[in-house]
Amino acid sequence: YTGQTLSSLFSEQMQKIKVKDYLSFPAVVKESSSAYDAVCDMFKEDVGSLFVINGKGLLSGVLSRKDLLRTAIGSQDMTQVPVSVIMSRMPNITYCRNDDPVISVAELIIEKQVDAVPVVRDRNGGLEVIGRMTKTNITKAFVALAKGSIE
Ligand code: ADP
Numbered sequence: 001y002t003g004q005t006l007s008s009l010f011s012e013q014m015q016k017i018k019v020k021d022y023l024s025f026p027a028v029v030k031e032s033s034s035a036y037d038a039v040c041d042m043f044k045e046d047v048g049s050l051f052v053i054n055g056k057g058l059l060s061g062v063l064s065r066k067d068l069l070r071t072a073i074g075s076q077d078m079t080q081v082p083v084s085v086i087m088s089r090m091p092n093i094t095y096c097r098n099d100d101p102v103i104s105v106a107e108l109i110i111e112k113q114v115d116a117v118p119v120v121r122d123r124n125g126g127l128e129v130i131g132r133m134t135k136t137n138i139t140k141a142f143v144a145l146a147k148g149s150i151e
Contacts, residue, residue, distance in 0.1 A: 013145065019105060023119045023131035023143045031084035032062050035071045038063055038083050049116045051129045052087050058126030059095070059118055061087035095120045096133055102141045105133050107126040116126050 027045035029038050031052050040064065050059035056084035067086050069096055071078060094112045096105045096119055105117060 014103045015101045017102045017141050019100045021118055022102055022137045023133055026051050026132040033083050034079050035081040036078040039068055052116045059129050061089040062093055075142045076121055096122050101103055106138045
């Protein structure tokens with residue numbers, strides 16, 4: 001192989017690795033949940049960010065560790081603050097879909113400087129959360145590629 005064909009082969013392989021092959025189960029909270037409950041959920045689910053859903057079960061925001069820490073160092077009572085007040089919200093949420101290449105999600109995560117993005121599909125004029133892509137999922141795809149386990 002020449003350098004040219006090797007690198008185009010590599011790009012081709014990268015495009016074949018899709019979100020649906022590497023996503024994990026999403027941890028979600030309702031926007032009416034308290035910041036206190038969100039902290040508990042984050043520990044219980046062992047995740048760094050929670051996806052927030054509205055009354056219709058559709059994506060309305062993302063809540064990160066730092067959003068909760070910011071609230072915790074404020075003077076508010078965590079049990080009295082709904083997550084809807086402290087989350088990042090739609091339409092400013094970065095998300096991806098099942099058929100997106102993992103490499104595109106990696107670029108998004110770098111560009112937007114976030115740790116996780118929800119995997120969504122269209123439902124009832126909104127977005128339903130069907131998974132989660134994080135830096136860890138991307139690292140797993142990277143390792144699989146290095147080990148040659150991708151056809
Ligand atoms: P942390 O805040 O724990 O370092 P992130 O870097 O993921 O975690 O989050 C940084 C900020 O970006 C937070 O305010 C969070 O609400 C927001 N955020 C996280 N993920 C997303 C996303 N997918 N889309 C939009 N905003 C996000």
